[in-house]
Amino acid sequence: MNQFDIYLSGVGGQGIGLLSELIARAIDHSGQRVIGADTHGLAQRGGMVASHIRMGQTVHAALVGKNRADLCVSLERHEALRAMNDFLKNEGTLVYYDALWQPLDVRLAKAKQVENTEIEKEARRRGITAIRVFEDSLEEARMQNIVVSAVICKNSLIPGVNQNHFLLAMDDLMKGKMLEDNQTLFQKMVEKP
Amino acid sequence: MKRMGDFLLSQDPVSEIVIGNTAVVRAMIETGVRVVSSYPGSPTPEIANAIASIDVDKRPFYFEFSVNEKVATEVAFGASVNGHLSCVFFKSVGINVAADTFVQLGLMELIGGMVIILGDDPGANSSQNEQDNRHYSRLSYIPMLEPATPTEVYQMFKEAVLISKEKKMPVILRMSTHVCHAKEKVSFKAMPQLNHSDEPLFSPENGPYIPLTSKALDMKRKALQKWAVVKEISNESAFNVEERFQPKKGFNADFKLGKSKVSINIDTQKDQKRGIITAGVPYLSLKDVLEEVVDKPDILKLGFVNPLPQDKIIRFLEAHHEVKVLEELDDFLEQEIKRLAFEQEIKVKIIGKMDIEDWIGEYTPDKVREVMAKTWKDFPQPVAEDQEKPKINPRPPQMCPGCGHRSAFYAIKKALDATDITVADIGCHTLGALEPYNVGQVLLCMGHSNGTAAGLSLLNHKRRVVSFLGDSTFFHAAIPGIINAIYNNHNHTLIIMENGTTAMTGHQEHPATGKNFNEITQKIPLRQVLEGLGVKDIEEVDTYSQQKLTEAVKKGMDKEGFSVIIAKHPCMLKFTRDQRKAGRNTPNPVHIGDKCNRTYECISEFACPTFQLAPDGSVWVQEDLCIGDRSCMQTCPVQAIEPTAKRGASHESI
Numbered sequence: 001m002n003q004f005d006i007y008l009s010g011v012g013g014q015g016i017g018l019l020s021e022l023i024a025r026a027i028d029h030s031g032q033r034v035i036g037a038d039t040h041g042l043a044q045r046g047g048m049v050a051s052h053i054r055m056g057q058t059v060h061a062a063l064v065g066k067n068r069a070d071l072c073v074s075l076e077r078h079e080a081l082r083a084m085n086d087f088l089k090n091e092g093t094l095v096y097y098d099a100l101w102q103p104l105d106v107r108l109a110k111a112k113q114v115e116n117t118e119i120e121k122e123a124r125r126r127g128i129t130a131i132r133v134f135e136d137s138l139e140e141a142r143m144q145n146i147v148v149s150a151v152i153c154k155n156s157l158i159p160g161v162n163q164n165h166f167l168l169a170m171d172d173l174m175k176g177k178m179l180e181d182n183q184t185l186f187q188k189m190v191e192k193p
Numbered sequence: 194m195k196r197m198g199d200f201l202l203s204q205d206p207v208s209e210i211v212i213g214n215t216a217v218v219r220a221m222i223e224t225g226v227r228v229v230s231s232y233p234g235s236p237t238p239e240i241a242n243a244i245a246s247i248d249v250d251k252r253p254f255y256f257e258f259s260v261n262e263k264v265a266t267e268v269a270f271g272a273s274v275n276g277h278l279s280c281v282f283f284k285s286v287g288i289n290v291a292a293d294t295f296v297q298l299g300l301m302e303l304i305g306g307m308v309i310i311l312g313d314d315p316g317a318n319s320s321q322n323e324q325d326n327r328h329y330s331r332l333s334y335i336p337m338l339e340p341a342t343p344t345e346v347y348q349m350f351k352e353a354v355l356i357s358k359e360k361k362m363p364v365i366l367r368m369s370t371h372v373c374h375a376k377e378k379v380s381f382k383a384m385p386q387l388n389h390s391d392e393p394l395f396s397p398e399n400g401p402y403i404p405l406t407s408k409a410l411d412m413k414r415k416a417l418q419k420w421a422v423v424k425e426i427s428n429e430s431a432f433n434v435e436e437r438f439q440p441k442k443g444f445n446a447d448f449k450l451g452k453s454k455v456s457i458n459i460d461t462q463k464d465q466k467r468g469i470i471t472a473g474v475p476y477l478s479l480k481d482v483l484e485e486v487v488d489k490p491d492i493l494k495l496g497f498v499n500p501l502p503q504d505k506i507i508r509f510l511e512a513h514h515e516v517k518v519l520e521e522l523d524d525f526l527e528q529e530i531k532r533l534a535f536e537q538e539i540k541v542k543i544i545g546k547m548d549i550e551d552w553i554g555e556y557t558p559d560k561v562r563e564v565m566a567k568t569w570k571d572f573p574q575p576v577a578e579d580q581e582k583p584k585i586n587p588r589p590p591q592m593c594p595g596c597g598h599r600s601a602f603y604a605i606k607k608a609l610d611a612t613d614i615t616v617a618d619i620g621c622h623t624l625g626a627l628e629p630y631n632v633g634q635v636l637l638c639m640g641h642s643n644g645t646a647a648g649l650s651l652l653n654h655k656r657r658v659v660s661f662l663g664d665s666t667f668f669h670a671a672i673p674g675i676i677n678a679i680y681n682n683h684n685h686t687l688i689i690m691e692n693g694t695t696a697m698t699g700h701q702e703h704p705a706t707g708k709n710f711n712e713i714t715q716k717i718p719l720r721q722v723l724e725g726l727g728v729k730d731i732e733e734v735d736t737y738s739q740q741k742l743t744e745a746v747k748k749g750m751d752k753e754g755f756s757v758i759i760a761k762h763p764c765m766l767k768f769t770r771d772q773r774k775a776g777r778n779t780p781n782p783v784h785i786g787d788k789c790n791r792t793y794e795c796i797s798e799f800a801c802p803t804f805q806l807a808p809d810g811s812v813w814v815q816e817d818l819c820i821g822d823r824s825c826m827q828t829c830p831v832q833a834i835e836p837t838a839k840r841g842a843s844h845e846s847i
Contacts, residue, residue, distance in 0.1 A: 035377040047590030060480035062375035065558045085582045102805045103588040107796050111586045141817035175194035
């Protein structure tokens, strides 16, 4: 793999950090070079958070360039549109969990809520493959990131990274019941028709 | 599960994916650092997280969060003059707090060695400015190294220690935000055998350490003599690396990054050759941009940003007919490089900053693409933005669901007149300045609020003034301002937003919590300190008691003179995390009952992010956000916010 750029986004508190670490380690387990960077600090308090993952031998900076991501991963609907707008290249892939955490302007009725149809329309216009993820049976919102990682794995959205690499990455990052619950959920989602 | 603490202590060589802030801790351990101190501030607090991952009894050095950056620097200094290798780390603007102490360090004989890690923040990602701290290096005759990647962080920290111990002088490691937070796989070497001595070696004979009268000038002379030696070290350093993309005839040397000492044999026939001098993150961004450039200029990548490797720079300038100095923030390298070219009478075109925008923001690959497009026309030129993209408003940070500060601002606003002046300070409560609260209209830095409020109250007979403070900031830098308010009879009201932690930077302990980084310790309650200082008028209110808080603020502001209200409620983010860790569920979320008449008080005035506005104008509760704190229930004029017996609806079914 020469170069593959992934941009992840969501709202502070959604677990973008863990998802990013999981993907970076899965790439590493696949034997490919990976670099990246996360958002820390102030922005995490309910603001937009982003994480950058870059793989391949020809990547240098930790940050993905605007309109250059091959894959955007988002954990919230508004942030999915923003990620697609700002970072995703035409013909790229967007996968997003359809959580709805309205930004202040939407709550104050100063801006319209983003609808899924808007994301679909824009994706069509730019030749983007948009994958909406929503799992009604999921009781724990903090596991939405695992559901998304399973969808990424199932659709082989990251070149050379398979289910085994994700499971090994989980082994690196979690233990006990958390590991068990997340791996079970991950496998259930991967096998889901 | 891989434990960070395990690989940080690994005796064998180990490779691990880490951020720069973790890599530097391994370097501390390998070099035998004995004392580390800090005050939390982005982008550096994860250094402490890495330290915390090592059990206290296995930790090879002492670590503390000091009360502020100045004290932290003094702690590290004291350890060093006693013979112990020490390290202090803090954020960019932290050096302003430490400055009075910091500028003396270069004059001192630091017999144990001392490294200062500066977390600079180009782009002001989490700081009140993006000041270029390379100037501090020049100001204080303290050498500065600048890594670009976590691997370089690890290597350059070790280099900094070598110089510091040998020359008995401090060395700065400047790590900018996306070096601190960049991650990559770093190969750590085997742990060396280290022999420590706890023998206190301090002696005035090692100094002098008292910079009185003429001694101060002698000490400066010594500092400058050391500086001259470090210039030579910089000249020889393999961290200043040349990369040639256009090898000349007979030129075969490989100039890749690393510590190999390849003597540079530059062909001085320069014809039409272009070069770029750069350092740190801008170097990496440049490399990305160069992937798209056919005629690649040569690069001189600096690891030493002060003092510069003069001979290498001179040779590089001589070998090129046009040299771009690519650096983020100020024209720090540019000035020095132009001076060198002038002194050496080198005929070369040096292209530095071209317009104001070149001085602003982080040099990400996108930014460097813009800067280089202006510099040379064969570089990728900007493409027109796709105008058809849908517009989307930004998502600013906000207080968390259940945050005590939200209740506080909601209640305080009711006590304020439109003409009152509100003085913000640094912490999570700074977010009160944002919509819809708009409480907090002016902010300088940590702990400024009481001094600024005092000034605003002078000659002012019409508008009342209220200042804010967080509890960690209270100890950090606010006490002199409070004493000043009492001493000089100033007329304003201080509201201390006490949440029992240093929340913004990741919930570090502070002197009022009864714990330090390592152990249970004596509590220093805010109220006692205030009473001890002589504040007569102190009210303490839990912020969830909104009406009481409104009354307390009204009462305080009606009084002449200085009064203090402690508006307290524990940080609910920390509280809910602790609850979950203990295996306890948060209470059920609230819901909107039938009584709702769409007054929108919950959305427009209280503005907990839990309350969402459906396209049909109804209000619904995002249960993934609600922590069941119920602080919102009292805000609804028709009591439509109700507790829920069990979890249920999501937006899918609404």
